Amino acid sequence: MSYEAFTDDETIEYYEYHTQSSALSLVSRRLNDTSIPPNTINLRNGRLVLLPPRTIIKSGLYITDEAQNLQSASNILGNTSILKFPKLYRVFERHGMGYMVMEYIPGRHLNVDGEEEVDWLVGKVEEVVKYFWGLGKGEILGAIGGGRCRGYWWSSDFPKFEDREGLEEWFLKRLPAHGRQYLRMNRVDMVLCHMDLVSRNILIVEGEDGEKEVAIVDWESAGWFPRMFEVARLDMVVSSRRGLQTASGDHNVISSEKEMRFERKLLEKLKGMLDVEEIEMIEGVMRAWEGV
Numbered sequence: 001m002s003y004e005a006f007t008d009d010e011t012i013e014y015y016e017y018h019t020q021s022s023a024l025s026l027v028s029r030r031l032n033d034t035s036i037p038p039n040t041i042n043l044r045n046g047r048l049v050l051l052p053p054r055t056i057i058k059s060g061l062y063i064t065d066e067a068q069n070l071q072s073a074s075n076i077l078g079n080t081s082i083l084k085f086p087k088l089y090r091v092f093e094r095h096g097m098g099y100m101v102m103e104y105i106p107g108r109h110l111n112v113d114g115e116e117e118v119d120w121l122v123g124k125v126e127e128v129v130k131y132f133w134g135l136g137k138g139e140i141l142g143a144i145g146g147g148r149c150r151g152y153w154w155s156s157d158f159p160k161f162e163d164r165e166g167l168e169e170w171f172l173k174r175l176p177a178h179g180r181q182y183l184r185m186n187r188v189d190m191v192l193c194h195m196d197l198v199s200r201n202i203l204i205v206e207g208e209d210g211e212k213e214v215a216i217v218d219w220e221s222a223g224w225f226p227r228m229f230e231v232a233r234l235d236m237v238v239s240s241r242r243g244l245q246t247a248s249g250d251h252n253v254i255s256s257e258k259e260m261r262f263e264r265k266l267l268e269k270l271k272g273m274l275d276v277e278e279i280e281m282i283e284g285v286m287r288a289w290e291g292v
Helices: 008-018 019-033 063-077 115-133 164-172 227-241 257-271 278-288
Strands: 046-052 055-060 088-094 097-103 136-138 190-193 202-207 212-216 223-226
Touching: 008 046, 008 088, 008 097, 055 063, 063 088, 063 097, 097 212, 115 190, 115 202, 115 212, 115 227, 164 278, 190 227, 202 223, 223 227, 227 257, 227 278
Parallel strands: none
Antiparallel strands: 046 055, 055 097, 088 097, 136 190, 190 223, 202 212
């Protein structure tokens, strides 16, 4: 079975069949302990369905923008070996709904036990972010695919920025006067940011030789932004999970302790890569996003 043998209509038919409640348990079992754990079958922006052996179908309202971002990421990162990411095969729309066909990466999430793997993964993602931040630094900003910025933190209007002034204005409109003093977008470089470096979007891929690599998925929100945006976004996630009761033994609960440890440690590393002026701007960025 191959996506190449499916027409667009057949792809939709296959997708819709496997997103019926009767099929979800089968799909969940098939995908168990791979790069698509059962808890991510239902996503904020659609559902994932496996088309064996190595293809995923994803559907949602803003899939076209996400596909543009993924293709742009592939164009930008195609020659690097520092990380893996899904290849985009096809994208199309039907009746206002988007469908994206992409590569399935057979990876896994963090090991339940052991601090060693948490530290290893933090180090690898730190390397990836350093590479990202070495890209760009020009005047291009916004979604890397050129569309609207996606992610719930942009959800008041899903903006499309033309310049730094527009980006700064978006934030200033959402902040009280006393919170605007440190927010100056003309003082920072625009670099590549994934904007959702949470544990569910980071996979560990093990080769036959036992060597491990990192894969990053879900490029819906990626763009050319200031470095502190990546950090502010992760800080929002970590802050929202403080005090959450973790589910002992449940590998699929996103707020599990192992995932929270990873995100806290990664946040600490990334904050250490910013300068004082960038650190001062994080609070204002977070307040504007939280007010959306």
